Amino acid sequence: ADSSMTAPLEPGDAVQFRLAVGDSASIIAVRPLPDTAVARNPARTTTPITSADTEGPQMLQEGDRVPAGLTLVNQASESLQIGDYRGQTLVLTFIYTRCPLPNYCPLMSKQFAALQPQLRERYGEEAQLLSISFDPAYDTPQVLREYASKYTDRLDTWTFATGDSTQVQRATELFGVSARKTAEDEITHNLTTALIGPEGRVRRLWRGNDWAPADVQQAVARVVGSS
Template structure:
């Protein structure tokens, strides 16, 4: 377990588990960082892509992990003697640990196809959420968990949603809904979701935070191609944000954290069409 943290970040050791299409990014299975996160496998980004030159899957490496309000990155990447790092620093993969690409999970929905219905058992008010409740609205949804430690993962997604909420034109606000789905139902109870929501918004009129049973969460993460793996108190996961049109069709999917609220607003306007083209749903059309 690594303990050092200075003004420049955390010293970390691990093994290269894979690479990304982004030349600056690699997948690392790393040891636990005491007081910050458990051992896990996750994508990390180097400031300089040349720092990753010559690395291969399985290499033992050391590096320094830096974090700021909205970002994280690694520096000082160096290959270590093979004996310096355990063969599997995060421990063996446990059967049933992952959601998403598993036996029985639904296939991810393709853009242009109607999204199958799903239900989540509780939102921040303890009430159920159903995809059918959003028919007639433009829905933008993303996936988070409230204990996520990396600033450029779930916290950044929630900050982006807060900006997106502010940038939705007033004439479209009644037609656009935001939904943040937690894949950590054991911890993210309604009260936890309420507290988390308060960090990002004071307006829950069109932004809902929700989770469900293990089976419900596995279904919805599978529908949108979200991978999660529980590791101690933290969850390794990818990032996915999606836009569903008023007719229930998946219109856009953004992978990763590079999307910008202004671009999503442009897609919302395109999908919603003229504000006068259809009436906004009334309160009676919503599930209480």
């Protein structure tokens, strides 16, 4: 919140801070710590939940074809495959329902909630949204149904999905999502949103959270216009 707090810090310093979470999240009360106060590689103290010990599938790039056999389970406990969306334009993102940071998973869901009626009005069921949870142990279909009800009352064009850990791991690796469970049972993760064309190829990737519904709407319009 106040960039002057970092003025006395040097690269490599150990620090302590508070994370204030409200309508947005900001770091406050930063102070340096002795170098011995924290582990040199603190990320190693967390548990990976979506990265394999062996080499996983290659991360998809724009233009790559998404494996049609990637299998998930939707909020109604029904099996679905990414290939089921062939012939439709699909926008997918990754979430977990307990995410406490308003500018991470809740923001992705709010963005999709704003995008859904725009796409449905223009394209009907030919444009679909898919939110994939990378927390399958907690985000059961029932939990996803309850979560979905906070953002939409139309599940004909927006699906919430999870799956067994192997398939969820495959999905996150394909789209470059890294998620690690902490000792506090929270998940540290990055964000990826993808646009997949009717032919099943990645048309656009948005890394992070600085995209707007209008950006996706324009990209979808280009994809539909070129199909």
